Amino acid sequence: MLAILIIILFLLLLLAIAFIRALILPKKTSFYEGSKDEERSLDYALKLQKMIQVETVSSRDNNDPTKFRKLHKVMEELFPTVFSTCEKHDIDGSLLVRWPGKDHNKQPIVLISHLDVVPAEGEWLYPPFSGTIVDGKIYGRGSFDVKCGVFSFYQAVEELIKEGYKPDCDIYLGSSCTEEIGGDGAPKIVKWFDDHNIRPFMVCDEGGTITEDPMPGVKGNFAAVGIFEKGYGDIKIIAKGNGGHSSSPGKNSPIARLGKFINEIETKSPFKVEFTPAVEGMLQNLAPYCDNLLLKTVFHNLWLFKPVLKKVMPAISPIGAAMLQTTICFTMQKGSDATNVIPQEAYVTANMRYIPFQGKDESLAIVRNIAAKYDLEVEEITCSDPTSSLDLNGPQFAMTKKAIEKIFPNVCVLPYVVTGGTDSRFYDGHVDACVRFEPVNVSKQQLGNMHGINENLNIDTLPLAVEYYKEIIRLQEGR
Numbered sequence: 127m128l129a130i131l132i133i134i135l136f137l138l139l140l141l142a143i144a145f146i147r148a149l150i151l152p153k154k155t156s157f158y159e160g161s162k163d164e165e166r167s168l169d170y171a172l173k174l175q176k177m178i179q180v181e182t183v184s185s186r187d188n189n190d191p192t193k194f195r196k197l198h199k200v201m202e203e204l205f206p207t208v209f210s211t212c213e214k215h216d217i218d219g220s221l222l223v224r225w226p227g228k229d230h231n232k233q234p235i236v237l238i239s240h241l242d243v244v245p246a247e248g249e250w251l252y253p254p255f256s257g258t259i260v261d262g263k264i265y266g267r268g269s270f271d272v273k274c275g276v277f278s279f280y281q282a283v284e285e286l287i288k289e290g291y292k293p294d295c296d297i298y299l300g301s302s303c304t305e306e307i308g309g310d311g312a313p314k315i316v317k318w319f320d321d322h323n324i325r326p327f328m329v330c331d332e333g334g335t336i337t338e339d340p341m342p343g344v345k346g347n348f349a350a351v352g353i354f355e356k357g358y359g360d361i362k363i364i365a366k367g368n369g370g371h372s373s374s375p376g377k378n379s380p381i382a383r384l385g386k387f388i389n390e391i392e393t394k395s396p397f398k399v400e401f402t403p404a405v406e407g408m409l410q411n412l413a414p415y416c417d418n419l420l421l422k423t424v425f426h427n428l429w430l431f432k433p434v435l436k437k438v439m440p441a442i443s444p445i446g447a448a449m450l451q452t453t454i455c456f457t458m459q460k461g462s463d464a465t466n467v468i469p470q471e472a473y474v475t476a477n478m479r480y481i482p483f484q485g486k487d488e489s490l491a492i493v494r495n496i497a498a499k500y501d502l503e504v505e506e507i508t509c510s511d512p513t514s515s516l517d518l519n520g521p522q523f524a525m526t527k528k529a530i531e532k533i534f535p536n537v538c539v540l541p542y543v544v545t546g547g548t549d550s551r552f553y554d555g556h557v558d559a560c561v562r563f564e565p566v567n568v569s570k571q572q573l574g575n576m577h578g579i580n581e582n583l584n585i586d587t588l589p590l591a592v593e594y595y596k597e598i599i600r601l602q603e604g605r
């Protein structure tokens with residue numbers, strides 16, 4: 127009895143300490159202010175408009191480089207100084223530009239963003255390849271994903287060259303034309319570096335952005351810097367049987383077994399839940415910005431609340447679950463061809479995203495084990511491991527943080543898990559580090575429009591994006 131009382135008192139003491147620590151943590155605000163220079167914003171938007179007007183939808187069936195070469199032409203007109211100073215390589219429609227620095231032997235950096243876009247279906251407010259500018263926004267496919275990125279680093283280099291600036295190391299601008307179809311554009315650029323025995327110091331790609339209100343109870347604009355990308359897997363789970371007429375069915379038909387399997391996985395996720403340094407860093411950094419004292423207490427005292435959070439986060443939020451564990455989602459299914467025929471074979475497909483501490487092999491083994499209980503086979507369609515993680519104590523993250531803090535002085539930096547896929551995954555293992563951050567500010571609504579209708583971007587975010595890339599280039603001097 128006494129022992130229980132002591133434990134309760136001890137827990138109360140820990141809670142009191144956590145609560146007091148949160149109470150004395152000063153409240154901070156994180157907010158983004160766009161450029162006040164309207165003329166410069168408009169001037170940039172008009173250049174971006176010209177890039178949007180070249181339709182560059184990539185296609186798995188026939189990714190014709192002609193349309194991408196049309197965009198190269200437009201870019202040569204928009205950034206004449208870049209193209210008259212730098213070395214240009216057209217790698218089957220993907221574009222690699224080398225700006226020679228003072229020291230060719232110093233490891234270069236590579237600024238990347240893709241030239242291709244996803245198709246623009248549906249009814250848009252303005253034609254998707256018009257780049258219409260209305261009320262401080264530019265509309266069009268690629269305005270945010272991600273011609274704004276390509277525009278911003280080309281413009282940064284254009285201006286730096288005109289200012290007479292010479293970078294310390296070589297600066298490469300790499301833009302594949304196959305990102306949206308997961309094609310071989312980026313791998314070919316990576317091969318170019320390998321063939322030339324060049325191992326870049328850092329690759330800066332899209333991934334996170336400056337986003338609004340990252341979670342309930344936390345308001346403001348935060349710079350989400352992608353630390354790693356989860357692995358990707360498409361798998362097929364197959365059930366075989368003897369078929370037959372549905373008027374006299376036996377138990378455990380293929381579809382019933384698939385149903386039981388899905389039910390088991392959906393009811394209780396079989397994957398390990400862990401905090402990665404990215405998630406831990408994100409929650410800790412968010413603590414001073416929480417409006418809600420309870421949330422602030424939890425985030426500021428992960429030493430105490432981590433075990434509880436590990437249980438609660440996946441249960442209350444799909445995004446929380448995606449950040450902490452491998453996920454699986456069932457996406458397609460097929461049975462027999464008639465309503466009154468038991469299939470001899472049925473299948474479901476699933477899309478998996480692997481977390482670094484439980485990669486492709488371990489996650490697939492878990493799925494296979496459960497499948498075996500129901501006499502199911504598992505086939506890999508395409509599977510790749512998670513990328514390595516950016517070191518939060520390394521120079522590349524420090525440089526990124528420094529540039530963000532200089533150009534966006536009121537914006538807090540958050541490490542972030544990229545749950546989608548980007549071209550930078552192909553650079554993994556071929557460069558020292560990948561930073562996944564696009565230096566533009568977007569609202570939740572703009573983030574939602576990304577692959578949908580009415581994709582748009584605030585034009586006052588462009589001047590600061592250009593400044594950010596200039597700063598990243600200048601920061602190479604110190605290393």
Ligand SMILES: [Zn+2]
Nearest residue numbers: 271272305332
């Ligand atoms: Zn993209």
